[in-house]
Amino acid sequence: MNILRLDRRVIFVLIALATALPLLFPVNLPISVSPRVKAAYDTVDRLPAGSYVLVSLDYEPDIMAELQPMSIAVLRHCFRKGLKPVVLTLYPAAPGLIERALDVASKAEGKKRNEDFVFLGYKSGNQSVILGLGESIRTMFPTDFWGTPLEQIPMMRGHNSYADFPLVINLTGSSIADYYIRIAATRYRRPLVLGATAVMTSDYYPYLSSGQVQGLIGGMKGAAEYERQMGLFGDARRGMDAQSLVHVVIVLLVIVGNVALFLSGGMRGGASGGTGGGTGGGIRRP
Amino acid sequence: MNLDAQTWIAAFLTLCVFSFLYRDNPFYRFAEHLFVGASAGYLLAVNYQNVLRPNLIRPLAQGHMIALVPLFLGVILLGRMWSRTSGIARWSLAFYVGIYSGIAIPSYFQGQVFAQLADAVKPFAPGWGAVNSALVLIGFLTVLSYFYFSLPHRGVHGMSARVGIWFLMVAFGASFGYTVMARVSLLISRVQFLLRDWLHLIPGA
Numbered sequence: 001m002n003i004l005r006l007d008r009r010v011i012f013v014l015i016a017l018a019t020a021l022p023l024l025f026p027v028n029l030p031i032s033v034s035p036r037v038k039a040a041y042d043t044v045d046r047l048p049a050g051s052y053v054l055v056s057l058d059y060e061p062d063i064m065a066e067l068q069p070m071s072i073a074v075l076r077h078c079f080r081k082g083l084k085p086v087v088l089t090l091y092p093a094a095p096g097l098i099e100r101a102l103d104v105a106s107k108a109e110g111k112k113r114n115e116d117f118v119f120l121g122y123k124s125g126n127q128s129v130i131l132g133l134g135e136s137i138r139t140m141f142p143t144d145f146w147g148t149p150l151e152q153i154p155m156m157r158g159h160n161s162y163a164d165f166p167l168v169i170n171l172t173g174s175s176i177a178d179y180y181i182r183i184a185a186t187r188y189r190r191p192l193v194l195g196a197t198a199v200m201t202s203d204y205y206p207y208l209s210s211g212q213v214q215g216l217i218g219g220m221k222g223a224a225e226y227e228r229q230m231g232l233f234g235d236a237r238r239g240m241d242a243q244s245l246v247h248v249v250i251v252l253l254v255i256v257g258n259v260a261l262f263l264s265g266g267m268r269g270g271a272s273g274g275t276g277g278g279t280g281g282g283i284r285r286p
Numbered sequence: 287m288n289l290d291a292q293t294w295i296a297a298f299l300t301l302c303v304f305s306f307l308y309r310d311n312p313f314y315r316f317a318e319h320l321f322v323g324a325s326a327g328y329l330l331a332v333n334y335q336n337v338l339r340p341n342l343i344r345p346l347a348q349g350h351m352i353a354l355v356p357l358f359l360g361v362i363l364l365g366r367m368w369s370r371t372s373g374i375a376r377w378s379l380a381f382y383v384g385i386y387s388g389i390a391i392p393s394y395f396q397g398q399v400f401a402q403l404a405d406a407v408k409p410f411a412p413g414w415g416a417v418n419s420a421l422v423l424i425g426f427l428t429v430l431s432y433f434y435f436s437l438p439h440r441g442v443h444g445m446s447a448r449v450g451i452w453f454l455m456v457a458f459g460a461s462f463g464y465t466v467m468a469r470v471s472l473l474i475s476r477v478q479f480l481l482r483d484w485l486h487l488i489p490g491a
Contacts, residue, residue, distance in 0.1 A: 023477060024487060066471050124336055185397070199461075210404070235475070239474040242470075250466060
């Protein structure tokens with residue numbers, strides 16, 4: 001069967017076209033908002049203006065595609081509601097991305113640094129830092145990202161631990177989420193909204209069910225839903241047409257590949273050549 | 287087309303990495319080595335600025351001699367590099383393992399084991415929610431029975447384990463679907479960068 005000897009670079013070209021064409025010629029397919037993202041949105045939305053929110057943005061450039069649009073949408077929501085985000089990160093390569101996200105969100109909503117938000121910067125130590133935030137933010141972060149002592153930032157007066165924050169938000173692509181669930185949500189009983197990469201989203205459904213997490217935003221799709229809920233049209237929503245078309249192409253390729261394999265008798269061990277047998281048996285590598 | 291040097295460098299490196307899809311080539315290897323080197327240099331600088339300076343150098347300069355204790359533990363950790371001194375490195379490891387176990391074990395049981403157990407056996411939700419609650423309970427018990435290997439998977443135990451496998455397959459399928467979506471998202475972001483920030487073929491953010 002010719003299809004089983006298809007050069008894999010043909011598949012790469014198909015995926016590239018399915019990604020680029022919808023970005024060049026968007027059709028803006030409708031997006032429905034899942035209950036998980038709605039719950040996250042409502043949790044932020046219910047806070048009274050002036051409430052402080054501890055926002056931990058823990059990701060690096062490798063997964064910024066999913067979490068950067070999410071960060072911008074969540075920060076804009078906080079600013080629009082008049083909330084005061086205190087932002088930090090536990091990842092060394094994150095500060096540059098967070099600075100950019102804060103810049104975009106604060107300019108869009110007309111907010112000022114150290115009056116409407118504070119960026120504490122990066123601190124190493126993961127779990128011990130999350131534990132330390134329950135005792136004293138000033139011990140963990142004596143200064144903000146730009147070196148200003150927290151004592152000199154009026155917005156930080158009277159806010160020094162989880163007890164002073166009615167909501168904790170963690171957007172991450174790693175086990176940092178587990179630490180926030182264990183420490184901030186369970187030990188300190190703070191409401192927690194989680195944003196995660198799509199890969200790890202399904203792992204966190206049980207915490208929604210148990211009430212340890214108030215809302216869950218999963219991957220670029222979750223970010224697009226959050227943008228839609230806010231009436232924004234950011235990078236996540238712009239990417240959803242391409243996301244849908246690529247999924248259709250992948251599903252079609254899986255069906256075509258399996259039908260071809262079935263017709264060639266490969267499922268009875270008849271496919272020849274290749275490295276792995278089974279579905280990979282007849283694919284020619286460049 | 288954008289004339290900003292930063293954008294051009296980023297676009298060039300993106301294309302270098304994508305060129306691997308055709309075949310391995312010097313452009314891909316150049317980008318790969320540049321990434322490894324730049325990452326190592328960046329992390330070294332960040333760790334000096336954010337770890338060593340505030341936690342060791344500044345306290346010592348201010349006369350806080352207690353900082354000599356972590357310095358000593360850190361230095362003896364390097365003893366692992368020589369067989370004659372590797373034994374002393376275990377002191378640091380013992381300290382490290384002890385501290386982290388003390389932090390992690392209670393919070394793990396409190397936040398993940400007990401809270402999830404309590405959720406699994408809570409009263410069923412009213413109405414159609416009871417179906418979800420029943421599925422969670424059945425999934426919990428059957429998957430647990432699949433991972434119980436002290437009895438052969440036969441009879442009632444075997445049947446329960448087989449149902450557990452179905453629950454596991456559904457979970458793996460959902461997880462794999464999400465994984466595909468995540469990888470596609472990364473590609474979309476790079477293509478957005480090339481088409482918008484570099485070539486200006488699509489409108490800006």
